Amino acid sequence: MKLIKEIVYDGKNIYSHKKCIRADVDLEGYCEIPSKDIPNFNDTLVKMLPELNKHRCGIDEDNGFVTRLKEGTYLAHICEHITIAIQNILGIDVAYGKAREIKDDLYYMIIQYEYKNMALGAMYLAIDLINSLIEQKPINFEERLEFLKQTMSQEMMGPSTKAICDAARKRKLPVLKLGDGGMYQIGYGKQGRVIAAALGDSTRCIGADIACDKMLTKQLLKAQFIPVAIGEKVFNTIDLLQKADDVGYPVVLKPQFGNKGKGVILNITDQKSLLKAYKAINDDYKDIIIEKYVKGEDYRVCVVNNKVIAAAKRLPPFVIGDGTTNIKDLIRNLNSDPRRGEKHEKPLTKVKMDECLISCIRKQGFNISSIPVKGERVFLRENANLSTGGISIDCTDEICEENIKLCIRVAKTIGLDICGIDICTENISEPISGKGIIVEVNAAPGIRMHHYPTFGKERDVAGAIVDMMYEGNPKSIPVISVTGTNGKTTTTRLISHVISLMGYSVGMTTTSGVVINGEYIDTGDDTGPKSAKSVLLNKDVDVAVLETARGGIVRNGLAYDVADVGIITNITEDHLGIDNIDTMEQLAFAKALVAEAVKEEGYAVINVDDIWSVKVLDRIRDKKKILFSMNRDNQYIRENAMEGNPVVYAFDGTIYVENNNKKYAVCMIKDIPITKNGNLKYNIYNCLAACSALVGINLDYAIIAKGLTTFFSDEKSNPGRFNEYDINGTKVILDYGHNIDGYTCVLDALKGMPHNRLIGVIGVPGDRSDDSIQRLGALSARFLDKIYIKEDLDKRGRREGEVADILLKGVLEYKSEKDIHVILDEVVALDNALSDSIPGDVIVVFFEEFERLINYIKDKSEEVVDLIELENVVHM
Numbered sequence: 001m002k003l004i005k006e007i008v009y010d011g012k013n014i015y016s017h018k019k020c021i022r023a024d025v026d027l028e029g030y031c032e033i034p035s036k037d038i039p040n041f042n043d044t045l046v047k048m049l050p051e052l053n054k055h056r057c058g059i060d061e062d063n064g065f066v067t068r069l070k071e072g073t074y075l076a077h078i079c080e081h082i083t084i085a086i087q088n089i090l091g092i093d094v095a096y097g098k099a100r101e102i103k104d105d106l107y108y109m110i111i112q113y114e115y116k117n118m119a120l121g122a123m124y125l126a127i128d129l130i131n132s133l134i135e136q137k138p139i140n141f142e143e144r145l146e147f148l149k150q151t152m153s154q155e156m157m158g159p160s161t162k163a164i165c166d167a168a169r170k171r172k173l174p175v176l177k178l179g180d181g182g183m184y185q186i187g188y189g190k191q192g193r194v195i196a197a198a199l200g201d202s203t204r205c206i207g208a209d210i211a212c213d214k215m216l217t218k219q220l221l222k223a224q225f226i227p228v229a230i231g232e233k234v235f236n237t238i239d240l241l242q243k244a245d246d247v248g249y250p251v252v253l254k255p256q257f258g259n260k261g262k263g264v265i266l267n268i269t270d271q272k273s274l275l276k277a278y279k280a281i282n283d284d285y286k287d288i289i290i291e292k293y294v295k296g297e298d299y300r301v302c303v304v305n306n307k308v309i310a311a312a313k314r315l316p317p318f319v320i321g322d323g324t325t326n327i328k329d330l331i332r333n334l335n336s337d338p339r340r341g342e343k344h345e346k347p348l349t350k351v352k353m354d355e356c357l358i359s360c361i362r363k364q365g366f367n368i369s370s371i372p373v374k375g376e377r378v379f380l381r382e383n384a385n386l387s388t389g390g391i392s393i394d395c396t397d398e399i400c401e402e403n404i405k406l407c408i409r410v411a412k413t414i415g416l417d418i419c420g421i422d423i424c425t426e427n428i429s430e431p432i433s434g435k436g437i438i439v440e441v442n443a444a445p446g447i448r449m450h451h452y453p454t455f456g457k458e459r460d461v462a463g464a465i466v467d468m469m470y471e472g473n474p475k476s477i478p479v480i481s482v483t484g485t486n487g488k489t490t491t492t493r494l495i496s497h498v499i500s501l502m503g504y505s506v507g508m509t510t511t512s513g514v515v516i517n518g519e520y521i522d523t524g525d526d527t528g529p530k531s532a533k534s535v536l537l538n539k540d541v542d543v544a545v546l547e548t549a550r551g552g553i554v555r556n557g558l559a560y561d562v563a564d565v566g567i568i569t570n571i572t573e574d575h576l577g578i579d580n581i582d583t584m585e586q587l588a589f590a591k592a593l594v595a596e597a598v599k600e601e602g603y604a605v606i607n608v609d610d611i612w613s614v615k616v617l618d619r620i621r622d623k624k625k626i627l628f629s630m631n632r633d634n635q636y637i638r639e640n641a642m643e644g645n646p647v648v649y650a651f652d653g654t655i656y657v658e659n660n661n662k663k664y665a666v667c668m669i670k671d672i673p674i675t676k677n678g679n680l681k682y683n684i685y686n687c688l689a690a691c692s693a694l695v696g697i698n699l700d701y702a703i704i705a706k707g708l709t710t711f712f713s714d715e716k717s718n719p720g721r722f723n724e725y726d727i728n729g730t731k732v733i734l735d736y737g738h739n740i741d742g743y744t745c746v747l748d749a750l751k752g753m754p755h756n757r758l759i760g761v762i763g764v765p766g767d768r769s770d771d772s773i774q775r776l777g778a779l780s781a782r783f784l785d786k787i788y789i790k791e792d793l794d795k796r797g798r799r800e801g802e803v804a805d806i807l808l809k810g811v812l813e814y815k816s817e818k819d820i821h822v823i824l825d826e827v828v829a830l831d832n833a834l835s836d837s838i839p840g841d842v843i844v845v846f847f848e849e850f851e852r853l854i855n856y857i858k859d860k861s862e863e864v865v866d867l868i869e870l871e872n873v874v875h876m
Contacts, residue, residue, distance in 0.1 A: 001075050001130050002026045004106070006123075008116055010177075011529075012597050013557030014590050015110045016096055023123060027075050027105040030134075034072025041133050042069045045078075048129070048141060051085040074099075075130055076107035082126035083111045087119060090149055091345075102580075118152040149342075158182060159344045159448035160198040163462035171466060171474040172599070174561040176536065186466065188560070189477040189507060189541030193469040198418055198461075199444040200469050207415030208443035215256050215289055217414060217441050224413050226406065227437045229424075231291030240278055240290065241271060247292045253277050256287035259442070261383035267293050294437050298384040299423040300392075301399065302450055302461050303411040305468040310450035310459035311399045311428060316360075316381040317351045317389035321372025327361060328353070328368045331380065339452075344387070347452030351380050351389035392449035394456025395428055402431035410438055418465055420445025477541060478697050479560050483548045483594040484569030484607075486742045487686045488527075490674070490721050491569055492547040494690040497717065498699065498707025504542040507535035511547065511736070512719060512850070516540055528552030529559035536560060543697075553590050554579040558597055565626075565696040566594040567605040569689050571612035574739040577769050584612055592616040598623055603646075603696035605689060608636040626696055628688040630681075632656070648692045650684055655708070657695055666691060667705040673712045679752055680722060682745035683713075720850045722746065725857050729839025731755075732830070734853055737846045738765055740776050746844060747783035756840030760784040761829045763846060766796035766803050773803060777810025784844075786836070787811055788829040789822045792848040800824070827856050834860065 004024040009015070015022065035041050046052055046066060055065035065081050076099035087094050096112040113119030125144050132139040157165065161182060165175045168186040176185045178194065186193045194201040199208065210216055218228045230247050233256060234240045244251050249270065255263040263285050265277040281288060298314045319330035334340075335350040342350060351357065357380050358368065364378060372378050384390040403423075411419050425436025432438075447461040466474055482492045489510045496506040496515070505517040509531040513523040516538055522531070527549035535544045536559060548558070571588050581587050595604035595616055604623045607613045609630055617625070617636070627640045628648040641647045646659040655666045669675050674683045687708055694704045713722045725732045733750070737743045743762075750758055762780045764773050780787060789804045789811065804822050811820055823829040826847055833843050847853050 001030070001079065001127050001134075002028055003124070003127055006120065007555065008113075008120070009557040010116070011557045011559065011561065012593060014554060014593055015098075016112065017597070018096060018112050019114065019116075020096065021109075021111045021113055021119060021123065023109045023111065024102065025076055025079065025107055025109065025127070027107060029105065030075050031101075031105045031107070034074060035069050035078060036072035038134060040136065042066075044133055045069070045082075045129075049082060049085050049089075051088050052081060054088070055081055055085065057081070074107075076100075076109055079123070079126045079130055080109045080111055082129060083109075083119070083123045086122035086125060086145070086148065087113065089145065090118070090122075090152055092118075092152075115152050115155040117155055118148050121148045121151055153343055153345070156343075156345055157184075158197055159347075159451070160444070160446055160462070161195065163447055163451050164195055164198065164465055167460065167462035167466045168474070170463070173466070173474055173476055174536075176533070178537075185537060186469070187474075187476040188479065188536040189544060190505070190539055191470075191476045192537065192539055195465075195469075197444045198420075198447055198465060200418060200465060202469060203417055203443065204415050207417075210414050211416060211419065211441045211443040212257055212259075214254065214258070214440060215287075218289075220413055221410060221438055221441075224409065226410060226413065227433060229291040229294055229437050229439065231289050234278075234288050234290050237275065237278065240274065243290050244271070244274055247290060250293040252291045252293045253281060254289050254291065255281065255285035256289050258285065260387045261385040264383055266382045294424050296424040296426050296436050297428070299395070299425065299428050300445070300449060301403075301407045301421045301423060301428075302445055302447060302459075303407050303416075303419050303421060304461065304464040305417055306408050306411060307464070308396075308399065308404045308407050309461050309464045310394070310447075311396045312392040312449045312453060312456075313395050313428070314384035314386070314449065315391050315393070316379045316384045317391065318377050318379045319372070321374055321376040321378065323374035324371065326369050326371050327366055327378060330372075330378075331357075339454075340389075344446075344448065347448065348391065348454065349387055349389050356381065356388075386446060386449050391454040392456075394450070394453040394459060396450075396457070396459055398429045400429050400431060402433070403428060406432065406438075410441060414441050416441070416443055417468065418445065419443060420447075477543055478565075479536075479544045479546065479563040480565045480567070480693050480697070481546045481548045481558075481560070481563040481594050481597070482567045482569065482689075482693075483550070483553070483591050484567070484613075484689075485572040485574045485739065486737075486745065487569040487682060487689065488547045488549070489736070490683065490686045490718055491567065491689045491693075492545050493718050494674075494686060494707070494711050495693050496543075496545045497711045498690065498694055498704055499543050499545070501703060501707050501710075502699075505540050507538055507541035507544045509535055509546045511549075525549075529556045532559035548594055550575055550581070550587070550590060551579065553593055554581060558593065560597070562597050562599045562602065563594070564599055564602045565605055565693045566596070566598045566602070567689055567693055568592070568595055568607060568613050568616060569686065570607050570610040570741070571616075572610070572739070572741040573772065574741070575767070576772070578767055588612045588615055589619075592619045595620050595623065603692075605692040605696060607685065607689065608634055609685075626692040628685075628692045630684065630688075646692070646695050648688050648695065650688065653678065655687060655691055657691065657701065659695065664701050666701050667708055672708045673710075674718065674722070676713070676722075676749070676753070680713075680745075680749045682749070683722070715854060720847065722749075725861070727834060727857065727860055730834060730837040731842045732834070732857060733842065733844045734847055734850065734857075735844060736850075739768070740772060740779060743776055743779055743846065746846075747780070750842060750844060751783060753842070755842040756838065757785040757842070758783060759786045759788070759833050759837060759841055759843045761788045761790055761826060761833055761843065761845040761847075762807065763790045763792055763826065763848065764803060764807065765792055765848075766794070766798035770806055773806040774810035777807040778813045779810075780807075781811045781814035784815075786819050786833075787815060787821070788833050789820065790826040790829040791824045792826075794848070827852050830856065831860075 007022045057064035080097040092114045094112040099109045253265045263281045302310045340348040340350045420442040422439040425432040450459040450461045496508045508515040509526045513520045514526045527547045532546045603626045608627045626646045632649040632651045637647045641658045657664045669678045720736045723734045
């Protein structure tokens with residue numbers, strides 16, 4: 001088995017609404033050899049991976065997959081299950097997968113994943129395992145499994161980050177990962193908030209810097225008469241001994257800049273121990289503080305937005321003797337608790353047997369082989385940090401009012417909106433004044449202890465953080481996604497135009513670029529997830545309107561989680577034979593994703609005059625729908641309206657909305673400039689689609705009407721979409737029609753408009769099928785009096801002249817050679833068409849490069865103006 005290629009989908013995609021990998025593999029001659037016919041394959045595989053016994057497989061019964069193995073199944077199917085099983089072994093709850101034939105030995109697999117790099121590694125291991133079983137060669141399976149575990153630990157969210165992201169999702173807020181580090185954005189656009197663990201983007205950098213400096217923190221708190229331990233910074237051994245005498249034993253040594261209890265040595269009782277401790281940490285830390293050791297319990301109080309959200313008592317990890325088991329085995333038993341993980345992936349962390357542990361138990365009179373008596377408690381660490389194995393007991397309901405007020409004062413003094421305050425006192429239910437101290441203040445505090453206390457009630461600190469970031473009103477921006485074969489760009493621009501009239505900053509992606517609040521930040525075909533993500537991450541955006549093209553959907557999935565409105569303008573023949581989309585059924589299936597991926601309270605907008613769009617309705621039965629049509633009596637329109645759902649339709653020259661059994665006239669079609677007095681039927685459909693989307697986000701009908709009637713077919717409002725130019729009496733129309741249906745709409749409209757001759761400059765992208773290209777040529781010949789055949793600069797895999805030859809073949813079905821010219825450059829073709837034209841002619845150019853043609857037309861118009869002025873001078 002050999003891997004050919006892989007695609008990683010990190011969001012909803014055409015295979016699953018979950019993250020998944022598509023992998024194409026070559027079975028190298030094993031496409032018809034079942035597993036039962038490969039010597040020792042099944043037994044060895046199940047022995048190595050007993051996790052496979054839990055897979056129910058397609059027959060949905062216990063040991064279902066193993067049953068399939070015994071009956072004989074095929075390698076791609078087996079590889080998919082092995083990859084999932086490896087992830088399961090590592091504690092990842094994934095189950096979805098499938099394998100399908102492409103052709104002969106070529107198969108593709110779909111495999112659900114949670115962590116990309118680990119999942120890819122699991123798939124590579126699965127392929128190698130299969131090959132090793134076939135070849136009956138050994139494989140270092142356990143070693144590679146351990147490597148995958150390490151890979152996963154680097155990819156996993158920390159517990160605080162995960163808790164905050166989970167809290168955001170509970171509030172229906174989307175979450176985007178930023179880069180390869182630990183930063184995430186919650187919400188889109190202007191409502192985006194960035195977190196790094198429990199550090200929010202509203203957290204003041206200066207406050208975080210102060211908290212990192214334990215000496216400065218102590219000084220600022222002391223200045224506010226907040227109790228802290230007596231302490232000073234030490235610079236050398238002599239200074240250390242002098243300040244220890246000044247402070248008085250027992251003392252504590254700690255780094256001035258540190259976290260997670262690293263480098264902290266507690267309860268140093270004499271000079272000899274002090275010098276040893278100083279030597280131990282002096283190599284690792286340049287700045288060291290000595291403090292008076294204060295005896296008491298270790299508490300952590302979490303303050304969010306000047307409110308105490310949670311308090312916990314922390315205990316160092318310990319074991320309790322049973323009179324027969326040594327400390328080493330007691331630790332192993334402790335670490336076998338399923339709540340303990342290697343790092344932060346679980347509520348508790350395993351205790352490491354290291355020098356710190358040895359030192360700690362030695363102080364208690366033990367070594368690793370000692371057998372404590374029954375009931376004897378042996379502490380394994382001097383600090384109570386969860387990261388080193390400590391446990392927590394919730395005491396939020398016990399903290400007294402005086403201590404609550406004190407903690408709020410601490411947070412304000414340091415300047416942190418989120419902080420963890422370490423307190424040493426005998427009892428948190430009594431004021432610490434005179435009895436305890438503030439030990440430290442932590443920016444980005446770990447909140448695992450509050451969400452998963454070992455004992456006591458869970459506290460939703462993460463929820464409080466999210467609510468604070470959104471000032472109690474967590475919400476994201478509206479997202480409108482537009483797909484379909486034709487009309488996507490016009491519909492997207494029209495929606496954006498209407499919304500912008502209300503003063504909102506719209507982020508828009510189209511085939512012409514990315515636009516933020518009316519300004520292009522990129523030009524080109526920006527209809528994929530990368531461009532969409534640029535809008536979703538942009539902090540100036542109030543509303544995102546995204547043109548979502550087939551290619552991006554198929555190759556990369558969606559950039560967003562769910563939209564407020566998902567629109568399908570129409571589904572007609574185009575791009576077939578590309579990206580393994582060969583049939584109209586497959587094309588409709590792909591585009592349906594946009595209608596499926598809408599919020600529970602959002603809307604799918606469907607053109608029910610289009611037969612393939614109607615077929616999508618079965619896929620979205622559980623979604624709220626706004627249907628649009630040119631026929632108010634359309635069956636689907638009437639059924640949706642009867643159910644009290646919104647519908648939009650054209651009737652008697654007017655666009656109507658029916659909603660909640662009431663009918664509203666939005667505006668007359670003749671007043672909408674892009675319909676050309678109702679002659680451009682396809683633009684009426686685009687208006688219906690846009691109107692439906694705007695109804696879906698509860699826009700006022702008067703605003704919708706104003707937007708529809710102030711949107712024009714010009715290079716400012718809708719560049720490249722039926723843009724008209726007059727050059728010395730000849731009308732030139734630029735349009736981006738690039739498929740049979742797009743050509744039909746434009747040519748049919750031109751036939752109904754005044755003209756002398758209809759002249760066309762025609763071309764089509766090279767990735768269309770030969771049959772489609774030839775049919776488009778024949779279609780053009782039926783409508784046009786004279787034809788100039790050109791080619792795109794981007795050949796899309798074709799040789800020069802190849803597309804033109806196929807077009808010519810189609811044109812010749814209806815036109816003689818005298819009415820046909822083959823000029824491959826579209827600007828030169830237009831120039832020739834204009835030279836041959838007479839006033840009253842209409843030239844339509846189905847273009848590739850809009851800017852080149854616009855520049856040519858402007859130059860040509862200036863030439864005409866210059867000639868007219870010259871003639872006027874001559875005749876004076």
